[in-house]
Amino acid sequence: MQGVRSEASVLHLDLDAFFAAVEQRDKPSLRGKPVVVGGTGGRGVVATASYEARAYGARSAMSAAEARRRCPPGTAFLGGRFAAYSITSRVVMDLLRELSPLVEQVSVDEAYVDLAAGGHATDVDSLTALATDLKERLHTATGGVRGSVGIASSKTLAKIGSELDKPDGLLVIPAGSELDVLHPLPVRSLPGVGPATGDRLSSVGIRTVADLHERSLSDLVGLVGQAHGSGLYRLARADDDRPIVPDREAKSVSAERTYATDLTDLAALEHEIGSLAQRVVSRLQKDGTAGRTVTLKFRRYDFTTLTRSQTLTQPFDDARTVGDVARRLLAGIDRTGGVRLLGVGVSGLATYVQGDLFAEDPEPAVAVLEEDVDVVAEPEPATRQWHPGQDVEHAEMGRGWVWGSGLNRVTVRFEGPLTPPGPVRTYAGDDPALSPADPPDWRGTEAQKSRS
């Protein structure tokens, strides 16, 4: 084992029945009563059930219809107020950031904290005091929400720790005792082992982590594949050295909708795609990113689901492009029987924008900017601002790339090959005047082509 911490310094916090808890906080008449938050329509599912509702068998991901059948009259079924959850979540995350600069938020109600980076003592008494204090402050600051805390030597163990003692839990797993905690547990309690993997493992007699520990690496890889198999092999040995990573960049953005009744009319489907594309694009633009791949998700009346995708040569962040591509993808799908769900996604999110190296006509490009952008040049970071309407046609213009920071909107309409002015390096295979002495670290196949 390499890199695994020798101290219990990873904290995992999981807020208890978070959405329902916020509802009970804001509406005292709901306190002590079963509350179910989620889709309330015919095709809704449960997002969160309060512990009172769980006592009747309501569970996350259960259909709302099933939850209604199980819960007594007087149970509150609520649609969800995501703005309120988000504000409350921020209060909690701010508290965590007081503990350490390294906080990785996993979702609205879950986060990891690197206590070592916060300089905290890691003996069990100190950790228990720290967690007790955190839980109390969290409860006060949120006005009533509670959370469960696990502290251990790795993310996996910390998460398992918070899971084992909820709700309102606190479990410290001291370094050295990981396997004692892990081995009696059912494999299904390991993060990453869901119904399919659980069934596979159980079909060969692996039910507990101890069973898992007895199997060879090649057995497990043969059973569930390379990545998952070696992951389980390491997990059974408490071998998990994944770092806490704050501010992960999003890799895709999508929007989807399940319709109350199945759609059949092509015009209606195309209209829906337009509005999904618009939702996706507003988020892309808000984040200042652009993507190269459009994916259409399509769920039939019988729940069979398929996806179709297409990758364009240029990054885009406009609703017209996303909608047009998605509608083209729709045209290739058999819609017989009706459509239950449509989704539109954009991936291949650009950290850079690439000009067209292979345009037939190497005319200088004109970029039409729709708002101010900062362009960050690499490998030597430097910025230059472009303004709306500013003519960036330039003597240096030829062929090349523009790298942009993720925070700034750098998607502009390229009317042909482009090299921006300023500190961005340029390179063109057929024009030595445009080649810098030390070409930047080219990425992507287009760059390789141009060099070979």
Add this chain to the structure above:
DNA sequence: TCTGGGGTCCTAGGACCC
């Protein structure tokens, strides 16, 4: 009234390149 919505990661095959 069966089965939401937003994500991540992995696999596998084919194309294409070196």
Add this chain to the structure above:
DNA sequence: TCTGGGGTCCTAGGACCC
């Protein structure tokens, strides 16, 4: 000319998580 290995990109589907 034949064989082939390694690597990346693209597409489709699936498992899993909250």
